Each structure stands twice: as C-alpha cells, then as structure tokens.
Amino acid sequence: MSSPQAFFDIQPQLATPIYRQVVEQVQRLVAGGQLGPGDELPSVRAVAERHAINPMTVSKAYSLLEAEGLLERRRGVGMVVAARAQPAAAGSDLLALLEPAIQALARQTRQLGIPPDQAVEALARALQSDEQDRP
Amino acid sequence: MNALANAALDTAPPPNDQLVATRLLPACVSALMLLPTGLALDSSDVMGLATALLWAQALLLAFGAALLAAAAHERLGPWESRAAPAAGRERVRARLTRELVRLGAIGLSGPLAFAGVLDWQIGELRTLPGVAALLCASLCGGLVLSLGWRGRTPRLLVLPALLLLASLARPTVIEAVSRGDFWLSLTVLGCAGLLWCSLLSPRTLTVCAPPWPQPQPLAWGRRAWARRWRTAPYRSGTGKFLGSDSAPHWQMALVPLWFQSVSRSEWLHWGQAYDHIYAIAGYGLWLMLMGIFAGASLIAPTLHWRHRLAPGSPTAARWARRLVFGSMLMYGGIFGLSLALTVAGEADSARIVASGLGDVLLASSFAAWQRGRRGAVKEGLWILAGLSLGGAGVLALLTGLGVTPQRGPVWLAVQLALIVPFTWAAVRAWSRQDLNAVAGKP
Amino acid sequence: MTLAIEARQLTLHIPDGRWSVARRYALGPIDLQIPEGAVVGLVGRNGAGKSTLMRCLLGLATPDEGEARLLGEPSLALTDAVRERLGYAAQTPDLFPRLNGREHLDEMAAVYANVDLPSAVTLAARLDLPLGKRADALSLGDQQKLAVVMALAHDPDLLLLDEPVASLDPISRRDFMRALFALRRKAAPRTVLVSSHLLSDLERVVSHVLFLRDGKVQLFIEWDEAMEYLRCVPARLPDPLSLHWSAAQGGRALVDSRHCPEAAGEPGLSMEDLLEVLNT
Numbered sequence: 001m002s003s004p005q006a007f008f009d010i011q012p013q014l015a016t017p018i019y020r021q022v023v024e025q026v027q028r029l030v031a032g033g034q035l036g037p038g039d040e041l042p043s044v045r046a047v048a049e050r051h052a053i054n055p056m057t058v059s060k061a062y063s064l065l066e067a068e069g070l071l072e073r074r075r076g077v078g079m080v081v082a083a084r085a086q087p088a089a090a091g092s093d094l095l096a097l098l099e100p101a102i103q104a105l106a107r108q109t110r111q112l113g114i115p116p117d118q119a120v121e122a123l124a125r126a127l128q129s130d131e132q133d134r135p
Numbered sequence: 136m137n138a139l140a141n142a143a144l145d146t147a148p149p150p151n152d153q154l155v156a157t158r159l160l161p162a163c164v165s166a167l168m169l170l171p172t173g174l175a176l177d178s179s180d181v182m183g184l185a186t187a188l189l190w191a192q193a194l195l196l197a198f199g200a201a202l203l204a205a206a207a208h209e210r211l212g213p214w215e216s217r218a219a220p221a222a223g224r225e226r227v228r229a230r231l232t233r234e235l236v237r238l239g240a241i242g243l244s245g246p247l248a249f250a251g252v253l254d255w256q257i258g259e260l261r262t263l264p265g266v267a268a269l270l271c272a273s274l275c276g277g278l279v280l281s282l283g284w285r286g287r288t289p290r291l292l293v294l295p296a297l298l299l300l301a302s303l304a305r306p307t308v309i310e311a312v313s314r315g316d317f318w319l320s321l322t323v324l325g326c327a328g329l330l331w332c333s334l335l336s337p338r339t340l341t342v343c344a345p346p347w348p349q350p351q352p353l354a355w356g357r358r359a360w361a362r363r364w365r366t367a368p369y370r371s372g373t374g375k376f377l378g379s380d381s382a383p384h385w386q387m388a389l390v391p392l393w394f395q396s397v398s399r400s401e402w403l404h405w406g407q408a409y410d411h412i413y414a415i416a417g418y419g420l421w422l423m424l425m426g427i428f429a430g431a432s433l434i435a436p437t438l439h440w441r442h443r444l445a446p447g448s449p450t451a452a453r454w455a456r457r458l459v460f461g462s463m464l465m466y467g468g469i470f471g472l473s474l475a476l477t478v479a480g481e482a483d484s485a486r487i488v489a490s491g492l493g494d495v496l497l498a499s500s501f502a503a504w505q506r507g508r509r510g511a512v513k514e515g516l517w518i519l520a521g522l523s524l525g526g527a528g529v530l531a532l533l534t535g536l537g538v539t540p541q542r543g544p545v546w547l548a549v550q551l552a553l554i555v556p557f558t559w560a561a562v563r564a565w566s567r568q569d570l571n572a573v574a575g576k577p
Numbered sequence: 578m579t580l581a582i583e584a585r586q587l588t589l590h591i592p593d594g595r596w597s598v599a600r601r602y603a604l605g606p607i608d609l610q611i612p613e614g615a616v617v618g619l620v621g622r623n624g625a626g627k628s629t630l631m632r633c634l635l636g637l638a639t640p641d642e643g644e645a646r647l648l649g650e651p652s653l654a655l656t657d658a659v660r661e662r663l664g665y666a667a668q669t670p671d672l673f674p675r676l677n678g679r680e681h682l683d684e685m686a687a688v689y690a691n692v693d694l695p696s697a698v699t700l701a702a703r704l705d706l707p708l709g710k711r712a713d714a715l716s717l718g719d720q721q722k723l724a725v726v727m728a729l730a731h732d733p734d735l736l737l738l739d740e741p742v743a744s745l746d747p748i749s750r751r752d753f754m755r756a757l758f759a760l761r762r763k764a765a766p767r768t769v770l771v772s773s774h775l776l777s778d779l780e781r782v783v784s785h786v787l788f789l790r791d792g793k794v795q796l797f798i799e800w801d802e803a804m805e806y807l808r809c810v811p812a813r814l815p816d817p818l819s820l821h822w823s824a825a826q827g828g829r830a831l832v833d834s835r836h837c838p839e840a841a842g843e844p845g846l847s848m849e850d851l852l853e854v855l856n857t
Contacts (some may be wrong), residue, residue: 015845017801052754216671220660222688
C-alpha cells in the first residue's frame, strides 16, 4: 500500500495548476528515491477525496506522467512507478525540476534590487557549503 | 425499492387549519343535517334551518376546495423551481384529487341523505338532484376560483366561478335550486362533472399565467396603522410560533355572508326559543364556527425584531391588550357591520344586531383566551369543545330544568357576564407570553 | 465531444424602469459551449447575472432572444428524460415547509427514478444535517444543505448550483466539494456549473471558469490554462492585443504568456486576482 509520504501536498493558491503540482511532486519523489520502481501510487479517487479536488485533475496528472514514462498502469492495482533506472540520468530533466526554484530566486533578486552577480555568488556559496555537509 | 417508493402515496399530514376547514366543519354540518333523519323527525319542521345548513355547506365546500387548491399550488413550487420531471406534478395532482373526493364525500353525505329522505316522504325525485347539483357546483366553483387566481387554469373560468359563488350569497338561490327542475339539476351536475374531469386531468396544474397577488385585508391601506398589524401567528404542537398564511383572511370575509341566511331563519330574533334538540345542536355548532374563525383571525401589532428594538416598543401587557381588544373590535366590527347591513330596514334590526354581536364577542373572547393559554396542548380543541359543548350544554341544561332559553335581554346579560371574565382572562394569558417566543425567530 | 450546456445569443432585456444606468441587457448576448464532464465555476460580482444566467439555461426564465440547450434539448421544452438527469439547487432553498429532511428525500425518491436513499442519508450525515427536523425549523445553512442533498440525491448528469455553500461552515464546504465527485455512481463524469463567491473552494475543483460581468461573458477558459499562461503586465494604455485592460494600479493588461513571452516572468494569478483584474 502507498505510504503516507505518497499523499501529495496540494496548495491551490500557488501559481501552478494542481495537476502540475502533482506531476512535479511525483517527479521529485521518484528522482529523490522515495518512490521506487513498482511502488503503488494512491488511486485517483483517494487523492481527490483527500484533498477535495477534481478527480479529472488527478487523472490528467497521472496520464501525463504515464506519457512521460514515469508511471505505468497496472491491471487491478492502479498506477505504479515504472520499472526504469534511477532517473539520475538525464541532466536536462533534473534541471527542468529545478526551474521553478530558479525562477523564484531570479524574481526575488530582481525585487530586492540585488545585482545579479552577487546573487550568483551567494548561490555558489550555498551549494559549496551544502556539498561539504553531505556525507 | 424505488418502484415501491413511486407507488407510495403522498400522505404527509396536512396542516391543522386545512384539516378543520376541509374535514371537521363539513363533517359537523353533514352530521347536523343527518340529525333529523336519525331522530325520525318530520323534515318539514326544520326546513328553514336545513336550508341555512345547506347554504353553509355549499360555502364550506367552496372554501375547502379553494384551500386544497392553494395547498396544491404551494406544493408544486419546490418541484417547479427544480425543473423536476412531470412525476412531481403528478403526485401533487393525485393528492389534490384524493382530498377533493374526500371533501366531497364528507360534505355531500349529510345533505344528500336529508334530501333523499325528504324526496322519499314527498314521493318525487326533486330535492336530491338539486342539492347534489348545488353542492357539486359550489365545490367546482371554489376549485376553479382558487386555481385560476393562482394561474393554474385558464383565467377565462375565473369570472363565471366568481359569479357562481357570489350568487350563493342569496339564499333565495339556494331555495330555488334545491327545489328546482330535475333536468336543470342534471345539466348542472353534468357541467360540474365535465369541469372536474378537465381540471383534474393529468395535464392540469401547469402554469397558465402568473399568479395574482394574495389579498391581505389588513395591509390594503397605505396607512401605517393598518400595515403594522398582522395576523397573530399559529402555534404548532412543538410550542414554536410559525408564520400564518392568508387563509384566515378569507375566513373572515366568508362569515359575514352567513348572516343573510341566518337572519331569515330567525336565528337571531328575540323570542326565538332554543329548546329543540336541533336548535341546541345548531347553536353549539354556530358558536364553535365563530370561535374557530375568531381564533384564526387574531390580529396584533407586529413583533418584527426591528420594531421590538426600536424605542417605544410595547411591553407584553400592552401588546396583549392590543391583541385582545383589537381582535374583538375588528371581528365584532366586521360582523356587526355586515349584519346591520343585512337586516337594515327590518323591524327589530337593532335587537338582531345586538344578539349577533353578543354571540360573536362571546366566541371571540373565549377563542382569544384559549389561544393565549401557554401550555394548552391543543388550544384548538379547547375552543371547539368549550364553545360547542359549553353553549349547547347550557341550553340543554336549561331545557332539562324546564326553562325555555329564549333570545332576549336576559340572554344578552348572561353573555355579557361571560364576556367580561373571558376577556380579562385572555388579556392575562397573552400578557404572560414571552414576546420573544411569540415573535419566533428574529 | 458532446456539449452538456449550450447557449446561442442568449439575451434578456432589462424590464423598463429597473436600472437607470445605461445597460440595455440584463444578460447577453451570450454564446456558451460547455462540454460534458466539465466542472465550470461561474464567477462574477453581485448583480453580474449569474443567477439569471442559470435560470435562463434551465428554462425557468424565458430569454428574449436566443436559445439555450441542456444535454441537447432546448431548455424551454425539456423532456422528462433530461429532467431526470438534471439537478439544481437555487440560492433560496425552495423546500416543503412542513416536511422534515427524510420526507423530502422520500418525495425525491417518488418523483425521480434514480434516487439512492442510503447514499443521500450518508451525505446528509457527512454534512451534519439533521434529517428529523421540519424544514421551516432548520437554519438557513441547514436548509441550503438539504437543498444540495436533494439536488445530488438522484445522481444527476448535469448539476447546476447557485451559491450552494454560501451559508456553510468551512468543514461542510470541504465535505461538499468531496461529495460532488465521490457520490458519482455512473461511469460518465458529471457536468457541474457552480456559482460561488468562495473562490478558494472553486479553485480546487473546477476544470473551466466562466467570468461574467454585466451580463456578458468576459472569459471562458480552462482553469489550468488560465493559471499557467494568463499574466498581468503593467500597461499605461489599453492594449488591443491584451485580453483585458484594467485601469487600477496604474494600468494593467491581462495577457496570454504564450503570445507575449515577456509576461512569462510575472507571478501567476489566483482566481481572486483574476476576478479583480477583470472587474476593474
């Protein structure tokens, strides 16, 4: 059965459509390893019921992920994570996942009036320290 | 299971005032008309009273049919506002038909039995078809008027129905019809039957025209004093005050019509003796009817929450006084006026009016008292029983003791002696009401 | 793709003497095509004509020009077959005053063929609605709940709701949104047209959104599309290429970022922001 972690965090007031939030979350969970190949996802009805959203939205998200190849439909079980290798592979895919965060950083930099190269420096510093903290 | 549910009849209980108007009252009149037959009295003795009763029954049937049609119109509202399938309208139509048939059966049984006995005694079939025609015509007339007013039948039919019912105000018409031509009666019956079939066919009760506004007698004038008085709300069994509908207003308008026939039969003339069982029972019924109407048409200053919060709003005692005296004044005024107009020019018209007023005020004060008693489980029953049994009982007692009760100054004095304590009790009872509960939800 | 609701040049004239402002039509002309399975949020200010539009679509009001069709049939001549598949809850709950909730559901069961009483009773329990009290003894919020339960009782294919949750508390609103989809017994998705002022609730469930202003359709768009691509850019002067220009806040224009790529960086708009832009 799906673990509680697989229940998504839906925030309708964000600027992203709900289906896209679901898609991105599933992508992040798979990329991060929390969802492995063969893991079941909660059913469309369950997600819609839990978050009081339209089931069509959820099934749209699942269909998109199925088209991407991230999920596959299994008879009698529902949607499961496709059996493909850990998606550390395509760098462009992962970069696409970072896109919203990068956009947000860029927007805040503009709003605060910080010169861009200072922001880039700060980002590099943050990444370095993060690297050092990792085992 | 749904098939079963579909077949289930719509048996939700009707409201109390509808029950009274469509079952109790016609049943009482029918029973009264059965009395002479049951007691093997000679029918010709009681012809005058029987005519009055027949006339009353015709009016009751018309009024009852109108009430039932109004209730059907209300029940259709939720279905139409939901764009429901035709099954909704079908249910309402079926229920209306059932209730009209029940009303007709109750209302026609007594008079037809009486007329049948009369014809059997005469040996000629003359009164029976006439009575049947009259009552059926008035039933259909009331139905058509009510449906047409609300836009559910072609408006063409409203005027003839109105004329028909207005003609009932002349008792001579009653007498003429009830002894009338056999074939004329049959023709009228046939027309009534046709009208019935067309009114209650499956296609009926669709909206033909926008409904006309409901007349509100007290709010007609633009004067502030008229607008601020409302009919006192009904109280349901749960003790909550609910809104009243416009039926009482119609009841108020009907009753003055009764006087036309009543005055002819010397009911209110001084010197009229009430020692005959028919007369005693009739008096009980008469008081009861007036009490019911008076109890249903209590008026009081409005208790809208805006008025209650505004400076100068009345205390409970002051409001109670206004309710009781206002209602008695209005009710007595309407009755007295119509009675005076009816008997104007006759010999002892003043005495007749006095007798009528005595009866009306007695019934009105008693009804106001009963409706004010907090904790009275069914105040309607008290009104019915108290007035009918009390009135008839007193007369029966007096007759049994050898005294012939007669209309006259003594009679009036006794009534006055009863009116005063009843009024005082009514004011006291209403002033103890919690105005918040009376006003209902703000 | 079949159309659940269709309106062609639907127009309603203002009765004389009602409004003094120069507005010739109460409604319209409106052209609308709502596909089956869409959940449409009808959004607009008070007096924009939302209730009037719904009544015209249902055939409860006769339009002066144009026509409306529901499930393929003209609204003014709906057959019983379509009425069985239709559910409507108006702003004022039109109930039988002397019947209690259970009796109301029994009435629905007697008139509509498809009523499933147990699920209706369950829904009433979820919404915390007492079914034993007479309708005129219920509070307004409870009356609205009962009206909504009755509208859902026969599992309609087309559901029109006019401010169904205005008097409900937040938990009941959530439960109501869930019930909209959870109580679907048939396989085909239900078409819903909901008008509400509680836009945060609508944002969760709608697939399309219809903005109405002064009786005219300003925008009818898929909500996902709106969220992704509609952006507000500052614009001093009205731009003919924009969807809408608002004079507030120094001038803003509503643009589609697919046509104006420079707008892609702007923050996204919630339904309330969009409503505000479109109405100023």
